[in-house]
Amino acid sequence: MKWKPNRHSHLTIHEQIVDWMKSRIENGDWSIGTKIPTQRELATQFQVNRSTIQLALDELKADGLIESRVGSGIYVANNSWNVLLNNSQPNWQQHIDGSIHKPNYHTIQLINEYEQLHHIIRLGTGEIAPELLPTKQLEHSLKELALDARSIGYSSPLGNETLRANLCEYLKKHGIQTSSENILIVSGALQALQLIAVGLLEAGSVVFHEQPSYLNSVHPFQSAGMRMISVSKNNHLIQQLKAYKRNRQSLFYTVPTLHNPTGYSLSLKEKEDLFHVCKELQIPIIEDDVYHELLFETTSPAMKSFDKTGQVLYIGSVSKTLSPGLRIGWVVGPSKVIERLADIKMQTDYGSSAISQLIVSHWIATGLYEKHLVELRQQLKWRATFVEHILNQQFKDIATWTKPEGGFYIWLKFHKPIVNKALFLRLLKENVLINPGYIYDSSDLHHIRLSYAYASFEQLKVGLNTLFEMIQHNK
Amino acid sequence: MKWKPNRHSHLTIHEQIVDWMKSRIENGDWSIGTKIPTQRELATQFQVNRSTIQLALDELKADGLIESRVGSGIYVANNSWNVLLNNSQPNWQQHIDGSIHKPNYHTIQLINEYEQLHHIIRLGTGEIAPELLPTKQLEHSLKELALDARSIGYSSPLGNETLRANLCEYLKKHGIQTSSENILIVSGALQALQLIAVGLLEAGSVVFHEQPSYLNSVHPFQSAGMRMISVSKNNHLIQQLKAYKRNRQSLFYTVPTLHNPTGYSLSLKEKEDLFHVCKELQIPIIEDDVYHELLFETTSPAMKSFDKTGQVLYIGSVSKTLSPGLRIGWVVGPSKVIERLADIKMQTDYGSSAISQLIVSHWIATGLYEKHLVELRQQLKWRATFVEHILNQQFKDIATWTKPEGGFYIWLKFHKPIVNKALFLRLLKENVLINPGYIYDSSDLHHIRLSYAYASFEQLKVGLNTLFEMIQHNK
Numbered sequence: 001m002k003w004k005p006n007r008h009s010h011l012t013i014h015e016q017i018v019d020w021m022k023s024r025i026e027n028g029d030w031s032i033g034t035k036i037p038t039q040r041e042l043a044t045q046f047q048v049n050r051s052t053i054q055l056a057l058d059e060l061k062a063d064g065l066i067e068s069r070v071g072s073g074i075y076v077a078n079n080s081w082n083v084l085l086n087n088s089q090p091n092w093q094q095h096i097d098g099s100i101h102k103p104n105y106h107t108i109q110l111i112n113e114y115e116q117l118h119h120i121i122r123l124g125t126g127e128i129a130p131e132l133l134p135t136k137q138l139e140h141s142l143k144e145l146a147l148d149a150r151s152i153g154y155s156s157p158l159g160n161e162t163l164r165a166n167l168c169e170y171l172k173k174h175g176i177q178t179s180s181e182n183i184l185i186v187s188g189a190l191q192a193l194q195l196i197a198v199g200l201l202e203a204g205s206v207v208f209h210e211q212p213s214y215l216n217s218v219h220p221f222q223s224a225g226m227r228m229i230s231v232s233k234n235n236h237l238i239q240q241l242k243a244y245k246r247n248r249q250s251l252f253y254t255v256p257t258l259h260n261p262t263g264y265s266l267s268l269k270e271k272e273d274l275f276h277v278c279k280e281l282q283i284p285i286i287e288d289d290v291y292h293e294l295l296f297e298t299t300s301p302a303m304k305s306f307d308k309t310g311q312v313l314y315i316g317s318v319s320k321t322l323s324p325g326l327r328i329g330w331v332v333g334p335s336k337v338i339e340r341l342a343d344i345k346m347q348t349d350y351g352s353s354a355i356s357q358l359i360v361s362h363w364i365a366t367g368l369y370e371k372h373l374v375e376l377r378q379q380l381k382w383r384a385t386f387v388e389h390i391l392n393q394q395f396k397d398i399a400t401w402t403k404p405e406g407g408f409y410i411w412l413k414f415h416k417p418i419v420n421k422a423l424f425l426r427l428l429k430e431n432v433l434i435n436p437g438y439i440y441d442s443s444d445l446h447h448i449r450l451s452y453a454y455a456s457f458e459q460l461k462v463g464l465n466t467l468f469e470m471i472q473h474n475k
Numbered sequence: 476m477k478w479k480p481n482r483h484s485h486l487t488i489h490e491q492i493v494d495w496m497k498s499r500i501e502n503g504d505w506s507i508g509t510k511i512p513t514q515r516e517l518a519t520q521f522q523v524n525r526s527t528i529q530l531a532l533d534e535l536k537a538d539g540l541i542e543s544r545v546g547s548g549i550y551v552a553n554n555s556w557n558v559l560l561n562n563s564q565p566n567w568q569q570h571i572d573g574s575i576h577k578p579n580y581h582t583i584q585l586i587n588e589y590e591q592l593h594h595i596i597r598l599g600t601g602e603i604a605p606e607l608l609p610t611k612q613l614e615h616s617l618k619e620l621a622l623d624a625r626s627i628g629y630s631s632p633l634g635n636e637t638l639r640a641n642l643c644e645y646l647k648k649h650g651i652q653t654s655s656e657n658i659l660i661v662s663g664a665l666q667a668l669q670l671i672a673v674g675l676l677e678a679g680s681v682v683f684h685e686q687p688s689y690l691n692s693v694h695p696f697q698s699a700g701m702r703m704i705s706v707s708k709n710n711h712l713i714q715q716l717k718a719y720k721r722n723r724q725s726l727f728y729t730v731p732t733l734h735n736p737t738g739y740s741l742s743l744k745e746k747e748d749l750f751h752v753c754k755e756l757q758i759p760i761i762e763d764d765v766y767h768e769l770l771f772e773t774t775s776p777a778m779k780s781f782d783k784t785g786q787v788l789y790i791g792s793v794s795k796t797l798s799p800g801l802r803i804g805w806v807v808g809p810s811k812v813i814e815r816l817a818d819i820k821m822q823t824d825y826g827s828s829a830i831s832q833l834i835v836s837h838w839i840a841t842g843l844y845e846k847h848l849v850e851l852r853q854q855l856k857w858r859a860t861f862v863e864h865i866l867n868q869q870f871k872d873i874a875t876w877t878k879p880e881g882g883f884y885i886w887l888k889f890h891k892p893i894v895n896k897a898l899f900l901r902l903l904k905e906n907v908l909i910n911p912g913y914i915y916d917s918s919d920l921h922h923i924r925l926s927y928a929y930a931s932f933e934q935l936k937v938g939l940n941t942l943f944e945m946i947q948h949n950k
Binding site: 092095096099116133143156157187191194199202203219223282284324325337344346350359 | 486627628
């Protein structure tokens, strides 16, 4: 026992003694029930006053680490270890519970987790199947990329210049006329929403969205304290918007083409009407257009194409088409807005992966992207037909659906409200993962977002059969 | 004039008339000073009551678009265009002003902007020079990457598994023992701070940091509503922490090795002391260790290596060493914390670039990374020596500095408080960009963060000479 307090420490003498004793207990040198030396002995050893020892012992007693036994002395307490463990670890749970960002719903956390497991049949995944990804072509294009040192440094605030110039050309096919100063490269569409949430809205602003909505399954706006209002598409839209808008700031979030989760598209007339209603009420529009390239037959102008005054923030991405792993998307908007979002992006992650930007730029410029899209649409269409065939055979009496016009999803509606968390969990036990409607509209127990994009044909067959059997079994 | 209101529109008749008239004015069909048809004419044309016309005209008058001239009729107002422009564009500035995230300081926005211009001499840039980046080797390694479809899909919440396993091995060199479940891959260190800010702290929590601090030049915590407290390293640290902590949640942010902006490193003893003080007060530590690999001579254990109880969240990155454009960093911490941060990352951007992760994994696993670091350190050391030589020749009488032990920076201290925004702007006019001390500590007018990492030898010479001349001239 050679330790002594250090008179030049930043800690007071009694604090050092407390620490030393705690470490005795922690190391197990003083195990539970150990009798502690007397105050006199300790005072002598440490060359301090007995009152200092008293102070240290009082603190340890208050912490529950030691206890007096009358007439016998002071002992290491029975639960000292528990106390120490609690004391010495930061209380992370408390940190987490009180913090700002909302956790994902439990169902979504489970989806994120189980999507990692290879044996799971993924009936709801919003991602193209591994075999639909142009993996070999991507690998090949990596070999063709010429890096230059400037392009792999920190990105310019708006993102790679060549990529933005190529996007300007590309976006013309959706009727969008823009210039590269009006484009911000982001790490996927979700990041765009995140930047808009913290960069363009005061807390408590209203975010209008369709019902059901992808926005209910992620929380960029909710975590920033926005008020989410779902509106239904009917003749009273303008009244609904007026009623909630009042003097608050607001935005209208929409996926007008191949909506997530329903797969529906607005007609040209509906797009125009929504645009004009929002314009009249001065409600900026966020047009999330990440599925647009996957329309099977017709193309349809983006709402952004009507926009001459900076009413619409347009979001695109290659995550649903080329590869989600690239993490590349874009926002098109008025330069003032784009500069603001770029400023926040610089404060958030200093830009998106330079290599990913180079790859996307290369794919767009060389036409590889367009060529891949033609093939991908064909593949998705085959898959849609296959799933519809199964649905027609098995599900006709218990559910309804609409023939998909593109994208990934069939919004399968069961006659009865059976799509609850219990069903989700029971299916998970059978290794079948679904995206239940309630993650897009908490009151919805009728729908499943069925994706024909990810699982293999065999898995689609087995998975849908499992789903059917389970529903029959539980009737 | 064939237009008529549509009785089946979602808009009321008078709203449609207002819109139509606005569009006349907007298109220039009704230019300023144009006399508008009489109420009777309009009522006939539109087949509506005169009272409906009256309602529409009143609204346009209230908006300032039209004006009555007594006894003469109604005319398009002089300032109608201004009114229209204001009305038809969403007021984005108001959106921006009221929103949550703080803008970058103006000086930092200028730095971000001017760093893009090729003719600018960058004396403060926190980035390795293009010629120090292993561009050709990176290009070569792209050719060697074998992609598989799973790895370019959406990432697992924690990031690429192989990369995390490789990092476990790699981190042992800093004394860190961890497992891959305790590592989250992020898009650079700044994103890690962002996730921590919204995922682990309640609004109003205290974030302790050194003075000066990199944290003053970015706003992950400030934008989340945290209270920033700078503490000075002295014997009273524990009192300072106790005084501000009270019952609030808190964190201590530190760059203990090759600090940004000063370039200083804590000694082993200082690291231990800081660790134990924070542990005692149950203040979790964020150890930002992104410059550690760039120590010229000795290595030094990370504070994380002392940690047995999950006290320290450790942040690393390849942005300062391999390439900032990859946007790959990592956080090491207790699994509960890592899961929480991963959950928010999934909600923020669905993971980091898969290709970037594959590249970093490849570089670490094959030893390319270590080999590159040896060369990079040597190059940086030469640059440091070169800059010290210039400083010794020119700046000895007006400033002091410490010989750098690694990294990018010399924390150049002028005897007089001359480093203000005017100096920054005057230098910018001469095409010389500096990082003034005040962006790291708003009250500091003595320092410049001088970086020998980015500019070429010739530029360093010219830039420092310009700086010197300007200071002499303005004495």
